[in-house]
Amino acid sequence: MEPSPVTLPHLAVAAAVYLAFFGGLLFASMVLPGRVVPGFPNPEGNRKHYRINGMALWVGTHIAIVAGALLLNLSLSHLVKHFWSYFIVVNVFSAVWMVVLYVGGRRRQPAKDRRHGVIGAVQDLWYGVELNPTWLGVDLKVFAYQPSLIGLSILNVSFAWAQWEQTGTLSPQMVAYQAFWWLYMTTHYHYETGVLSMWDVIAEKFGFMLMWGDLVLVPFFYSIGGWWLLDDARPPMQWPALAGLAALHLLGLWIFRGANAQKDRFKRDRTVRIWGQPAQALGGRLLVSGWWGVGRKINYTGEIMVYFSFALCTGFRSVVPFLLPLWLCVLLPHRAWRDEKRCSAKYGELWQQYCRRARFRMLPFLY
Numbered sequence: 009m010e011p012s013p014v015t016l017p018h019l020a021v022a023a024a025v026y027l028a029f030f031g032g033l034l035f036a037s038m039v040l041p042g043r044v045v046p047g048f049p050n051p052e053g054n055r056k057h058y059r060i061n062g063m064a065l066w067v068g069t070h071i072a073i074v075a076g077a078l079l080l081n082l083s084l085s086h087l088v089k090h091f092w093s094y095f096i097v098v099n100v101f102s103a104v105w106m107v108v109l110y111v112g113g114r115r116r117q118p119a120k121d122r123r124h125g126v127i128g129a130v131q132d133l134w135y136g137v138e139l140n141p142t143w144l145g146v147d148l149k150v151f152a153y154q155p156s157l158i159g160l161s162i163l164n165v166s167f168a169w170a171q172w173e174q175t176g177t178l179s180p181q182m183v184a185y186q187a188f189w190w191l192y193m194t195t196h197y198h199y200e201t202g203v204l205s206m207w208d209v210i211a212e213k214f215g216f217m218l219m220w221g222d223l224v225l226v227p228f229f230y231s232i233g234g235w236w237l238l239d240d241a242r243p244p245m246q247w248p249a250l251a252g253l254a255a256l257h258l259l260g261l262w263i264f265r266g267a268n269a270q271k272d273r274f275k276r277d278r279t280v281r282i283w284g285q286p287a288q289a290l291g292g293r294l295l296v297s298g299w300w301g302v303g304r305k306i307n308y309t310g311e312i313m314v315y316f317s318f319a320l321c322t323g324f325r326s327v328v329p330f331l332l333p334l335w336l337c338v339l340l341p342h343r344a345w346r347d348e349k350r351c352s353a354k355y356g357e358l359w360q361q362y363c364r365r366a367r368f369r370m371l372p373f374l375y
Contacts, residue, residue: 011089012090019097026094027101037059037065042064051210062200069161085170088167094228098223098224098228102223114137136216137213152219153203163227163228168234171238179240179244179245180245181250184245185237188254195261232328233321233322253317260316261314265310270297270299274295274297291358291361296365301365303371305369306368311340312340341370
């Protein structure tokens with residue numbers, strides 16, 4: 009299926025749909041119930057509380073799509089047909105939102121903390137002015153994960169929808185691709201409190217860098233494999249290959265989600281049990297139980313495995329679907345290196361003890 013050309017009417021429709029989608033999620037975030045969970049102290053030592061209701065949004069999205077299909081003849085293939093119109097609209101939306109937050113943030117920012125001049129303005133636009141901009145009780149930096157991940161999920165499903173409309177069936181590899189992504193997203197919302205321990209939530213201001221990454225990069229780049237599955241002329245993938253991909257995905261997801269959940273639980277409760285045993289920690293601070301005794305950044309290994317399972321669903325016709333996991337193979341080891349430098353400065357000798365205890369970063373016996 010070739011995307012339709014970008015025209016002003018198509019852009020207008022895309023803008024209306026995206027504003028309704030974004031506004032609907034924002035409104036739902038305000039009104040849907042959820043647990044109130046304390047975040048982690050920011051660099052100034054302040055701690056914010058968050059209402060965690062992403063699972064309600066995730067389930068609500070399923071209900072809305074099914075209801076739309078049954079009652080309104082909704083077709084998500086529209087997103088595939090007008091992919092580039094939506095891409096342009098969301099880029100423009102991100103830029104406008106950046107300016108709105110910049111103007112509001114500058115107005116609320118103490119004069120002594122303001123950057124000045126053109127360079128200062130560019131830095132504030134890119135990195136952000138405020139750590140936790142909030143609208144009507146919704147923390148916007150944490151909320152941005154919702155249009156990011158739910159938008160990605162809807163785009164992924166639109167490729168299966170379009171294939172069904174074109175052929176009346178779904179290829180086994182398309183089914184696997186959709187199942188893998190659905191499980192990935194559902195486990196994210198099951199462990200949603202884990203986002204509160206991420207460095208960008210704790211310490212980074214909310215500017216165009218994070219905003220564009222959430223709203224544009226994740227939905228439009230991470231769904232790239234769908235194009236290679238939509239018009240897939242290959243013979244259906246055989247069950248042994250599908251079973252191998254499922255094993256890769258499940259193992260990677262177990263490592264990725266499990267490791268992050270272990271660290272989040274330990275940060276909140278030092279008496280937590282991990283793998284059936286009381287959590288062990290060096291100096292009461294550095295977790296060495298569970299996956300964190302296997303590798304210092306083993307969660308990144310699991311994440312890379314998961315993304316390779318997505319790409320492998322497309323076979324080997326093109327390197328393009330593999331750009332995402334290959335990019336993570338560069339990004340995450342570099343991030344691990346930066347994290348370790350920061351941890352070494354923070355923990356000193358205790359970090360060296362931890363490195364001797366957990367000898368490998370990401371690959372046991374190799375790296």
